Amino acid sequence: MRKHRFFIILTCILSFSLLFSTINVDQANASTTKVIKQGMNSGYVYDLQHRLQQTGTYKEAITGYFGPVTKNAVVKFQKRYGLTPDGIVGPNTWRALYKHTFTANEIEMLAKLVHGEARGETFEGKVAVAAVVLNRVDSKKFPNTVKSVIFEPYAFTAVADGQYYTKPNKVAYQAVYNAIQGWDPSYGALFYFNPKTATSKWIWSRPQIKQIDNHIFTL
Numbered sequence: 001m002r003k004h005r006f007f008i009i010l011t012c013i014l015s016f017s018l019l020f021s022t023i024n025v026d027q028a029n030a031s032t033t034k035v036i037k038q039g040m041n042s043g044y045v046y047d048l049q050h051r052l053q054q055t056g057t058y059k060e061a062i063t064g065y066f067g068p069v070t071k072n073a074v075v076k077f078q079k080r081y082g083l084t085p086d087g088i089v090g091p092n093t094w095r096a097l098y099k100h101t102f103t104a105n106e107i108e109m110l111a112k113l114v115h116g117e118a119r120g121e122t123f124e125g126k127v128a129v130a131a132v133v134l135n136r137v138d139s140k141k142f143p144n145t146v147k148s149v150i151f152e153p154y155a156f157t158a159v160a161d162g163q164y165y166t167k168p169n170k171v172a173y174q175a176v177y178n179a180i181q182g183w184d185p186s187y188g189a190l191f192y193f194n195p196k197t198a199t200s201k202w203i204w205s206r207p208q209i210k211q212i213d214n215h216i217f218t219l
Helices: 002-021 025-031 043-055 068-080 091-100 104-118 123-138 146-150 157-161 170-180 201-205
Strands: 191-193 208-212 215-218
Touching: 043 068, 043 091, 043 170, 068 091, 104 123, 104 146, 104 157, 104 170, 123 146, 123 170, 123 191, 123 208, 123 215, 191 201
Parallel strands: none
Antiparallel strands: 191 215, 208 215
8 A cells, every 4th residue: 555655656746747847936935825725726736735745644646626635634734733724725834835845856856866875775774865965954054955955066976976867766756755754764964974985084073873774874
């Protein structure tokens, strides 16, 4: 059942990535002023369903129609984040969604990074790499968007050596979704390195949290 749900999610990501790739920052901010509720059918509902899927509250296909299933998912999300559980998506619910979820483009970037950086690691190691990116987005020490974190100069080896541009597999997407839904095997790490190849004295000086496979995760 879990595999079936994941493949539904993955299919939706691939099917609607072109649509969501057109959503820029101004459009995202504009959507937070849009109120949508049951019975509506629009691009905002596509975005809503896509983001609810990431939280695990919506597990059906993305249709763009705000029906009872979507409303129930909204209520679950609102309860989880301490919002009024009315099933209506207004400014407060939009802001919470944008804080805790990502566009299809951002998920694609995360999956490509996971695939490039942790292709030979266990699933836990892949999730940990995705979690490090999300931890950086949340940290005041780093840029506050997925794209700017991933493409910060010299931040990730896979970007520098071109492995980032290889096509991610399904496991990479699944690892990203697990990280988005709150699993952080790195326990809040902001960095990681391979102890067999790392020569930087600085990275060795960072407070170490744990080792997963070939990576040591640090603060």
